[in-house]
Amino acid sequence: MTGTLFTLTFAVAAPFWALMILLPHWSWTARIISSPLIVLPVLVIYALLVLPALGEVLPAVLSPTLDGVRDLLGTADGAAAAWAHLIAFDLFAGRWAWLDSRERGVPALIMAPVLVLTILLGPLGLAGYLGIRTRWVRPTAAAARAPQRLG
Template identity: 35%
Template sequence: MMDWNTAFTAINASVLPAWALLIFLPRSKVTGAIVHSALYPALLGGVYLAGMVAAFAFGQSSGGVDFTSIEGVRAIFAHPNGVIIGWTHYLVFDLFVGAWIGRDAIRHRVPHLAVIPCLILAFMLGPVGLLLYVLLRFMLRKKLMLQE
């Protein structure tokens, strides 16, 4: 069985190829097939689901877990499995946002060199990268477009 640190490292490393494709090969068919498909959400969703099953069916969680209080949410992250579940959640959604930024930038002809910092920030700080991209697109298009 894999230890928690190894699992954390493996999950982190699993998204690096997708981010590299978004940054270095944004228009590639490989990027489309891998990053703009359901591949990553499905694979990491499976990891997430396995962690949830382990938490609730096999006791790999702390006591007092719930989603209705800060203490209950803190209890989720008190167990290594909860950290893995939470981190996987972040990785899936940050990559989903990064993939959307990549597609949207191509659709709206936002220069890719200007998009790269947004992608890096989306990878590292999720919502900050999205905010930067929305502001970039606003500055280039001179109108706020929040729809597809």
């Protein structure tokens, strides 16, 4: 069952990545991606992997040591759970970046490689987006900074 859940983890997240990368201007993409519940399928898989092994997982995360975490991740269940953890958080971070980029008007052609980087190397993709987003100011923030004229 662990192997199946491992394989299923990315399969349930991939359609959301495809929408953000390949169909960023489709009206349904915004409707779907605006819901934080898009990560729910991956979270269910994570729960299925972690909850039965909570007795082994809790000690490793409550008082982490390099050896303890290595031993936990060195098992099929631990690796599959870590994979689900990574996929869930990468998807959530990618979702945030995509939504923020839409508000700021960041071109989809710039976001596509950032989102691919987020899929592959989550924190580096997030860092890339945090650097890129500084070039585009949110319309509401720009309006708030504009000098107001009286009269």
